[in-house]
Amino acid sequence: xxxxxxxxxxxxxxxxxxxxxxxxxxxxxxxxxxxxxxxxxxxxxxxxxxxxxxxxxxxxxxxxxxxxxxxxxxxxxxxxxxxxxxxxxxxxxxxxxxxxxxxxxxxxxxxxxxxxxxxxxxxxxxxxxxxxxxxxxxxxxxxxxxxxxxxxxxxxxxxxxxxxxxxxxxxxxxxxxxxxxxxxxxxxx
Amino acid sequence: xxxxxxxxxxxxxxxxxxxxxxxxxxxxxxxxxxxxxxxxxxxxxxxxxxxxxxxxxxxxxxxxxxxxxxxxxxxxxxxxxxxxxxxxxxxxxxxxxxxxxxxxxxxxxxxxxxxxxxxxxxxxxxxxxxxxxxxxxxxxxxxxxxxxxxxxxxxxxxxxxxxxxxxxxxxxxxxxxxxxxxxxxxxxxxxxxxxxxxxxxxxxxxxxxxxxxxxxxxxxxxxxxxxxxxxxxxxxxxxxxxxxx
Numbered sequence: 001x002x003x004x005x006x007x008x009x010x011x012x013x014x015x016x017x018x019x020x021x022x023x024x025x026x027x028x029x030x031x032x033x034x035x036x037x038x039x040x041x042x043x044x045x046x047x048x049x050x051x052x053x054x055x056x057x058x059x060x061x062x063x064x065x066x067x068x069x070x071x072x073x074x075x076x077x078x079x080x081x082x083x084x085x086x087x088x089x090x091x092x093x094x095x096x097x098x099x100x101x102x103x104x105x106x107x108x109x110x111x112x113x114x115x116x117x118x119x120x121x122x123x124x125x126x127x128x129x130x131x132x133x134x135x136x137x138x139x140x141x142x143x144x145x146x147x148x149x150x151x152x153x154x155x156x157x158x159x160x161x162x163x164x165x166x167x168x169x170x171x172x173x174x175x176x177x178x179x180x181x182x183x184x185x186x187x188x189x
Numbered sequence: 190x191x192x193x194x195x196x197x198x199x200x201x202x203x204x205x206x207x208x209x210x211x212x213x214x215x216x217x218x219x220x221x222x223x224x225x226x227x228x229x230x231x232x233x234x235x236x237x238x239x240x241x242x243x244x245x246x247x248x249x250x251x252x253x254x255x256x257x258x259x260x261x262x263x264x265x266x267x268x269x270x271x272x273x274x275x276x277x278x279x280x281x282x283x284x285x286x287x288x289x290x291x292x293x294x295x296x297x298x299x300x301x302x303x304x305x306x307x308x309x310x311x312x313x314x315x316x317x318x319x320x321x322x323x324x325x326x327x328x329x330x331x332x333x334x335x336x337x338x339x340x341x342x343x344x345x346x347x348x349x350x351x352x353x354x355x356x357x358x359x360x361x362x363x364x365x366x367x368x369x370x371x372x373x374x375x376x377x378x379x380x381x382x383x384x385x386x387x388x389x390x391x392x393x394x395x396x397x398x399x400x401x402x403x404x405x406x407x408x409x410x411x412x413x414x415x416x417x418x419x420x421x422x423x424x425x426x427x428x429x430x431x432x433x434x
Contacts, residue, residue, distance in 0.1 A: 008418065009211075011389075020321050021318065073245065088246065128222050
């Protein structure tokens with residue numbers, strides 16, 4: 001394949017304050033169907049540089065299932081996935097926090113074949129954000145897998161905890177600090 | 190080679206967008222960015238299978254009238270009827286087929302059907318301002334709607350948003366996800382709008398639709414064309430080995 005010419009990408013713009021009418025889905029939070037045995041709620045706030053919760057943000061998540069399979073045609077095992085597993089979650093923050101019902105994903109390799117720790121890719125959109133920011137959720141109760149993760153190992157040690165979801169009463173808590181002393185690690189992807 | 194190794198090798202990553210494509214998150218002219226931009230530099234995330242896959246949504250999610258915002262109520266909405274159409278392409282000009290496109294917008298007077306919108310302009314009982322569709326096999330999409338009005342906001346004195354339609358695109362991977370706004374040609378409000386002008390100058394025209402006489406329908410609707418380009422892929426170095434796909 002040769003690439004003779006490339007088209008420049010369309011620029012990003014903010015979702016603005018009225019994102020909810022276009023982007024909130026009733027079934028948005030359900031990466032897995034309600035009642036899935038090993039399901040957990042991933043919840044948290046999105047905080048601005050003054051530590052105030054952002055209530056006009058949207059959090060989207062993408063992940064594999066518990067066996068490392070993605071609901072996507074480029075995954076040769078996608079046909080084996082339980083029906084109802086979407087892999088994608090979406091929640092606004094009008095209540096002060098987002099909430100995604102999901103499962104802790106399995107392990108998948110990086111491009112060189114090194115196994116990654118269980119992780120969820122996250123996009124955050126909001127009024128006042130002209131482009132999404134991307135981060136990853138890892139799970140604080142998987143310390144061995146996290147210690148060997150090829151992405152976490154590129155993160156300065158003192159900032160790694162910003163990528164860890166902590167066990168909570170009904171799953172995990174993961175706050176996103178867009179700015180400030182505890183600013184979350186964001187990625188260029 | 191195991192299926193898993195094949196999978197990680199076979200799928201090329203997506204090319205990064207060059208500087209000058211997207212607005213900086215820290216754009217002081219748009220005041221709300223002040224406390225909502227990260228200060229630290231983002232780290233590089235090498236694209237693994239998590240990033241080169243993404244939600245493939247839409248089947249069963251699209252209602253029959255979801256791409257015609259003028260027929261979602263018993264009566265017709267007030268305003269200029271328009272057809273907005275175009276193609277969703279990747280950076281190599283390839284169509285992005287069967288991909289979810291979501292839009293939302295203000296009504297003809299510039300008011301959103303949203304409880305936080307207090308601009309004193311009437312709501313239109315026949316207009317929600319929300320649409321969705323799937324691109325066809327050639328990456329094409331089409332919406333019938335009403336031309337949205339401009340509206341004031343509080344960013345600075347006498348600040349008005351140029352007429353725009355919000356677009357949300359998934360493409361085929363997490364990496365291609367994009368939310369943007371489509372504008373209309375020759376809007377006199379461009380010069381004073383910090384959101385439009387947050388985009389590097391050379392890239393701004395990519396957000397402006399083109400008036401399309403060919404898709405303007407006699408005694409019915411004005412046509413506007415808006416193509417959207419999502420990131421393309423690196424050329425695959427493995428393609429020669431993969432004749433048996």
